Amino acid sequence: MRTYEQELIDARRFIEEHDDFLVVAHVQPDGDAVSSTLAVGWLLSRLGKTFTLINEGPIPQRMMYMNGADRILNMSVTERTRTYGNVICVDCADFKRVGLVSDWMEDGANMLNIDHHPTNDEYGTQTLIKADAAATAEILYDLLVSFELEWDRDLAEMLYTGILTDTGGFRYSSTSPKVMRIASHLLELGVNGPDLADSLLEQLTKPQFDVLTQALGTLKMSNDGKVAWVHVTPEHMMQTGASNEDLEGIVNYPRNIQGVEVGVLFKVIHADAVKASMRSAGKVDVAAIAAEFGGGGHVRAAGCRLEGSLEEVTQRVIARIGQSL
Secondary structure, eight states, rough: OOOOOHHHHHHHHHHHHHEEEEEEEOOOOHHHHHHHHHHHHHHHHTTOEEEEEEEESSOOOGGTTTGGGGSSSGGGGGGOOOOOOEEESSSSSSSSGGGGGGGGGGEEEEEEEOOOOOOOOOOSSEEEOTOOOOOOOHHHHHHHHHHOOOOOOOHHHHHHHHHHTTTTTTTTTTTOHHHHHHHHHHTTOOOOOOHHHHIIIIOOOOOHHHHHHHHHHTTTTTTSSSSSEEEEEEHHHHHTTOOOGGTTTTTTTHHHHHHHHHEEEEEEEEEEEEEEEEOOSSSHHHHHHHHHHEEEEOSSSEEEESSSSHHHHHHHHHHHHHHHH
16 A cells, blocks of 8 residues: 555656646535645646646635636536546545536546545545545645745645635644644745635625524424534525525534534435535544445535435434434
8 A cells, every 4th residue: 555655756746747737626616625726726837737727616706815716717607628638636535526527538537636535435547645634735735845846925825725724724623733834834935824714714795694594593403412403495595695605614503502413504406405514523423424325525524415305315314323323
């Protein structure tokens, strides 16, 4: 079995030996996904490589402050004119998470898979995976160091964004001494940590506040008080004008109730499909539960999509969490 250090060497070789890359993160990208996409783009540009940055949907507006964010194509509104033989996937626990961007890839494409999810199935022709990394941005920090390039504030801001958001503002258990050393280095390069924390973790848009209010009105708890859940429907989204990015963080509210071990947000996609986002206090491995339903993630944060009505899906997921407890 190859070590992480060997994977870093092989990943560097993959990038050096290929050109004309397609760089993609998972659908509905979060801070780590967007920042990792941009950090790879920064590296490729410094190496004189040609590349295309892409995602199935739009980049959240609150992430557009990062340099180059406007270069990430929205596949949903971009006509495909060609396919790519060299692909770099970042922050995708499994290949299906790239969504319909897979149509832009050649059959048998050379693929570098860079990720930190424990449920990653090691797809691709080359992997760079560190399951105990706080974020994919942490792995990219190690990779970028190996290239011995001169860093700038733009790159530091990208990496800091990914680490800040995936550690919940350095509050999650993944916040290791190494993570704090990395953050210190990035702050030395000029990152404004307080401003980023405020805009990414504290501020709410009006639609985000409104859909949160709607979701909290649906709160339910198990009889023993160890599981709490809320749901959001298409009607809630339409009434509040909220988008998918406005749902980020809502799952933490039921989880944060004293005594709750697992919090869940059920998002109704349509009458027969629901997405479940789960957060654990630590006693329950929600990644394992999500994997049983075809999803994945981390021990304390995971998600999956299930077929069925809201009532059916809720019953199945809550019952399975109850078994784990």
